[in-house]
Amino acid sequence: xxxxxxxxxxxxxxxxxxxxxxxxxxxxxxxxxxxxxxxxxxxxxxxxxxxxxxxxxxxxxxxxxxxxxxxxxxxxx
Numbered sequence: 001x002x003x004x005x006x007x008x009x010x011x012x013x014x015x016x017x018x019x020x021x022x023x024x025x026x027x028x029x030x031x032x033x034x035x036x037x038x039x040x041x042x043x044x045x046x047x048x049x050x051x052x053x054x055x056x057x058x059x060x061x062x063x064x065x066x067x068x069x070x071x072x073x074x075x076x077x
Contacts, residue, residue, distance in 0.1 A: 009044070010055065010071035017045045018076035025073045036064065038074065 006021040020042045023030055033039070037059055047056040047063055054065045066074075 004077040006075040006077050008072045009046075009057075009066075009074040009076050010049070010068055012046045012049065012076065014046050014049050017043060019043050020074060021077045022075045023073060024075060025070075029070065029073065033070070033074070037062075044076065 004021065009018070009020075012018055020038060020040055022040065023033055023038070025033070038044075042059060045058040047058050049055055055068055055071050056063055056065050057071075058064075
């Protein structure tokens with residue numbers, strides 16, 4: 001298995017596109033994110049990651065806001 005450098009989604013700059021490697025959260029948050037379509041292998045484009053503004057992502061053509069704590073638990077490559 002090839003090693004890829006993963007990092008928290010919260011560290012990705014606006015305009016970049018990444019894929020979800022894993023979600024490091026409890027069962028409740030994992031199922032909530034899965035219901036939003038955020039699962040392993042999903043491609044995400046960062047729309048806005050300005051501090052202190054909202055963290056906005058685009059997934060399959062839909063935009064959604066995430067809390068920074070939530071975004072920090074989503075590991076991407």
